[in-house]
Amino acid sequence: MISxxxxxxxxxxxxxxxxxxxxxxxxxxxxxxxxxxxxxxxxYLDCYNNVPQVGHCHPHVVDALCRQAQxxxxxxxxxxxxxxxxxxxxxxxxxxxxxxxxxFVCTGTEANELALRIARHATGKSGVIVSDFxxxxxxxxxxxLTTGLPRPEPLADFCRPVTIPDPFQWExxxxxxxDTHLTMVDEAIASLDQAGFGVAAVMFDTIFSTEGxxxxxxxxxxxxxxxxxxxxxxxxxDEVQPGFGRMGDAMWGFxxxxxxxxxxxxxxxxxxxxxxxxxxxSSALADAFTGDALYFNTFGGxxxxxxVGNAVLDxxxxxxxxxxxxxxxxxxxxxxxxxxxxxxxxxxxxxxGLFAGxxxxxxxxxxxxxxxxxxxxxxxNRHVLVSKIGPADNVLKIRPPLCIDRKExxxxxxxxxxxxxxxxx
Amino acid sequence: MISxxxxxxxxxxxxxxxxxxxxxxxxxxxxxxxxxxxxxxxxYLDCYNNVPQVGHCHPHVVDALCRQAQxxxxxxxxxxxxxxxxxxxxxxxxxxxxxxxxxFVCTGTEANELALRIARHATGKSGVIVSDFxxxxxxxxxxxLTTGLPRPEPLADFCRPVTIPDPFQWExxxxxxxDTHLTMVDEAIASLDQAGFGVAAVMFDTIFSTEGxxxxxxxxxxxxxxxxxxxxxxxxxDEVQPGFGRMGDAMWGFxxxxxxxxxxxxxxxxxxxxxxxxxxxSSALADAFTGDALYFNTFGGxxxxxxVGNAVLDxxxxxxxxxxxxxxxxxxxxxxxxxxxxxxxxxxxxxxGLFAGxxxxxxxxxxxxxxxxxxxxxxxNRHVLVSKIGPADNVLKIRPPLCIDRKExxxxxxxxxxxxxxxxx
Numbered sequence: 001m002i003s004x005x006x007x008x009x010x011x012x013x014x015x016x017x018x019x020x021x022x023x024x025x026x027x028x029x030x031x032x033x034x035x036x037x038x039x040x041x042x043x044y045l046d047c048y049n050n051v052p053q054v055g056h057c058h059p060h061v062v063d064a065l066c067r068q069a070q071x072x073x074x075x076x077x078x079x080x081x082x083x084x085x086x087x088x089x090x091x092x093x094x095x096x097x098x099x100x101x102x103x104f105v106c107t108g109t110e111a112n113e114l115a116l117r118i119a120r121h122a123t124g125k126s127g128v129i130v131s132d133f134x135x136x137x138x139x140x141x142x143x144x145l146t147t148g149l150p151r152p153e154p155l156a157d158f159c160r161p162v163t164i165p166d167p168f169q170w171e172x173x174x175x176x177x178x179d180t181h182l183t184m185v186d187e188a189i190a191s192l193d194q195a196g197f198g199v200a201a202v203m204f205d206t207i208f209s210t211e212g213x214x215x216x217x218x219x220x221x222x223x224x225x226x227x228x229x230x231x232x233x234x235x236x237x238d239e240v241q242p243g244f245g246r247m248g249d250a251m252w253g254f255x256x257x258x259x260x261x262x263x264x265x266x267x268x269x270x271x272x273x274x275x276x277x278x279x280x281x282s283s284a285l286a287d288a289f290t291g292d293a294l295y296f297n298t299f300g301g302x303x304x305x306x307x308v309g310n311a312v313l314d315x316x317x318x319x320x321x322x323x324x325x326x327x328x329x330x331x332x333x334x335x336x337x338x339x340x341x342x343x344x345x346x347x348x349x350x351x352x353g354l355f356a357g358x359x360x361x362x363x364x365x366x367x368x369x370x371x372x373x374x375x376x377x378x379x380x381n382r383h384v385l386v387s388k389i390g391p392a393d394n395v396l397k398i399r400p401p402l403c404i405d406r407k408e409x410x411x412x413x414x415x416x417x418x419x420x421x422x423x424x425x
Numbered sequence: 426m427i428s429x430x431x432x433x434x435x436x437x438x439x440x441x442x443x444x445x446x447x448x449x450x451x452x453x454x455x456x457x458x459x460x461x462x463x464x465x466x467x468x469y470l471d472c473y474n475n476v477p478q479v480g481h482c483h484p485h486v487v488d489a490l491c492r493q494a495q496x497x498x499x500x501x502x503x504x505x506x507x508x509x510x511x512x513x514x515x516x517x518x519x520x521x522x523x524x525x526x527x528x529f530v531c532t533g534t535e536a537n538e539l540a541l542r543i544a545r546h547a548t549g550k551s552g553v554i555v556s557d558f559x560x561x562x563x564x565x566x567x568x569x570l571t572t573g574l575p576r577p578e579p580l581a582d583f584c585r586p587v588t589i590p591d592p593f594q595w596e597x598x599x600x601x602x603x604d605t606h607l608t609m610v611d612e613a614i615a616s617l618d619q620a621g622f623g624v625a626a627v628m629f630d631t632i633f634s635t636e637g638x639x640x641x642x643x644x645x646x647x648x649x650x651x652x653x654x655x656x657x658x659x660x661x662x663d664e665v666q667p668g669f670g671r672m673g674d675a676m677w678g679f680x681x682x683x684x685x686x687x688x689x690x691x692x693x694x695x696x697x698x699x700x701x702x703x704x705x706x707s708s709a710l711a712d713a714f715t716g717d718a719l720y721f722n723t724f725g726g727x728x729x730x731x732x733v734g735n736a737v738l739d740x741x742x743x744x745x746x747x748x749x750x751x752x753x754x755x756x757x758x759x760x761x762x763x764x765x766x767x768x769x770x771x772x773x774x775x776x777x778g779l780f781a782g783x784x785x786x787x788x789x790x791x792x793x794x795x796x797x798x799x800x801x802x803x804x805x806n807r808h809v810l811v812s813k814i815g816p817a818d819n820v821l822k823i824r825p826p827l828c829i830d831r832k833e834x835x836x837x838x839x840x841x842x843x844x845x846x847x848x849x850x
Binding site: 152 | 456476532564698717718720
């Protein structure tokens with residue numbers, strides 16, 4: 001039970017528009033592994049939060065944070081070994097020699113801003129292609145590229161949104177779907193060239209999560225990269241959501257598509273909650289940019305952030321979380337499919353590794369946003385946390401910390417089943 | 426002695442252009458209060474770093490960080506009391522009722538980006554006035570407003586830089602100086618209006634630190650605010666450098682000028698090194714913006730950051746650091762003036778509270794950048810850390826953690842004296 005006092009205080013300090021989850025909001029006070037506790041001591045299974053990637057308050061990560069914070073926290077204009085070790089390990093997660101340089105920032109927004117600056121500097125062009133339901137950050141420069149959230153700014157004149165293939169909703173062959181959508185990319189490039197902007201970059205979340213976790217064919221992503229490069233532009237892979245092993249079969253979402261991006265951005269899960277983000281690119285691109293721009297980020301790559309980043313990589317390695325995400329991800333898909341088979345409204349189960357989507361529909365595959373909203377609130381009342389996403393707001397977003405186990409996935413699947421049963425009676 | 430291995434590793438991972446302090450760089454491993462230790466165990470008096478505002482690794486701040494990181498670190502879409510307490514305390518540092526809303530982000534860049542979005546939304550205009558030697562952040566949108574650092578991007582067509590009054594270099598009356606410089610502001614506004622942008626905001630660092638810590642008359646700042654407001658624009662006070670009591674006589678730099686900004690941005694010192702920043706504005710402006718934009722910042726206002734922010738405010742209060750900055754700031758000015766009287770090249774000592782500048786000149790007040798560079802390197806070799814700033818790169822920047830004491834200021838002044846003596850023989 002949330003006190004009305006607390007809600008009133010929140011409205012006084014954050015205003016009436018600050019986003020809050022669930023019809024009946026939660027007042028959280030503690031986290032551990034895949035679990036959070038509210039102020040009344042009720043325990044919730046967290047199947048939503050990907051920021052605590054290796055588990056809420058993982059002791060190894062907290063310990064690294066505290067040890068370094070007690071010792072030194074300062075910028076990178078003095079030498080420090082912690083951040084060099086982290087840069088070595090992070091770039092070591094990419095096949096050599098191309099993506100060999102990490103530039104540290106604090107948020108996914110800062111990473112995408114920096115990636116765009118580098119792409120524009122290198123190409124001499126300014127146009128950007130994004131998906132037509134996407135989100136890459138909250139700065140002014142990224143707001144004007146935002147197609148998946150309300151924003152007061154008009155879409156940038158140098159931006160061309162393209163529709164991403166949706167295999168579940170597409171009526172026709174996969175080849176037709178890919179060709180049709182690549183034609184839209186050709187048109188976007190032609191339009192940017194004609195307007196004099198040219199194409200500096202395409203920026204895609206490589207798991208297309210805001211878009212509804214679409215099961216996009218690799219042939220499409222490859223076709224986009226080829227076309228953008230032929231026009232002189234670059235591929236920016238936004239790995240803020242898929243990165244750091246969540247996909248199970250790869251450390252980064254782009255690896256599953258067979259392309260190698262010029263620029264990779266990451267954030268959220270990178271510091272398990274600590275504000276840590278990065279651009280990984282080639283030394284050639286980075287050095288050309290920093291030769292002309294004095295780029296400096298006060299907090300970026302400070303030893304505390306780097307120690308946290310190292311600790312997160314330790315846990316991913318020591319607990320074999322990528323392999324775990326592959327195995328448990330398969331189990332998650334299997335259990336969700338078992339549930340979906342019993343409910344017509346659960347039209348599609350998809351995703352990769354420990355990031356799953358369940359598309360909720362009515363007759364004729366009509367998106368059912370009301371059902372998605374009802375399900376996440378009903379599940380919340382049964383103490384399992386998921387959310388929803390997609391242009392029609394009808395895809396359940398299931399994205400637990402990577403340490404989730406089989407029993408917890410069983411609880412998730414059983415709870416989804418109970419909610420669907422209660423709501424479709 | 427820095428190992429060549431470490432420098433080579435740094436170049437391999439950060440490239441040849443990553444900024445590094447001093448001709449002979451420092452390899453820092455530990456910090457405490459106003460002191461840092463290098464890998465050889467040599468102790469350096471830190472008179473440069475304002476990010477560790479209440480002292481390197483302050484135990485109360487580290488303790489708050491660790492306690493909350495062990496408990497819960499999650500975004501603000503669940504209710505949490507820690508961030509509400511922090512919002513209450515932070516906005517309590519502003520006179521009611523106008524600046525009553527804090528919006529939490531992670532870096533000064535994010536704060537200035539958000540402030541600009543809010544100003545543009547509220548005014549319906551896009552033009553921005555900045556000083557002609559300024560820096561407000563590293564995003565693409567702030568890079569095109571940057572006049573005080575190299576950037577590859579051209580200056581934005583909607584930006585008008587203005588020259589800030591420099592009382593030390595100005596030849597003539599103060600009234601003439603203010604009038605002349607306000608005429609430039611009139612011209613900037615007219616130019617923005619004529620080009621169809623209008624003026625959304627003027628954005629000033631209220632201590633004008635990048636500009637060389639100029640002793641700008643309040644009449645100028647008031648005149649700018651009046652003119653910008655008459656044209657329909659807003660005043661954004663960038664308090665990233667002066668804020669949180671460093672000025673001694675006020676918590677915020679703008680308070681000394683007699684104006685009340687529509688938007689205040691802060692960062693750096695706010696979390697004593699933890700990536701924490703904010704925009705403080707009126708609830709009216711914030712709510713109008715968030716009514717049209719779904720603004721969300723994943724890490725912004727998380728309970729760990731908020732706990733750190735609260736702890737920094739605890740220390741500022743409990744150790745009376747603002748009053749300390751006033752008293753020790755006066756002592757710092759006195760000691761620096763004593764030194765300056767003995768050396769012709771030390772042309773001006775200025776600043777406020779624990780932020781001091783010493784302008785180094787040759788005959789005819791000619792800026793002497795070579796001397797400034799020599800001094801900071803010589804002082805570094807005597808184990809006292811300062812830096813330099815200003816359009817001519819000739820102003821010593823002295824900006825210690827606020828916990829500095831009289832003996833440490835004596836050491837700073839004596840070391841500056843020794844360096845000037847050695848370099849002017």
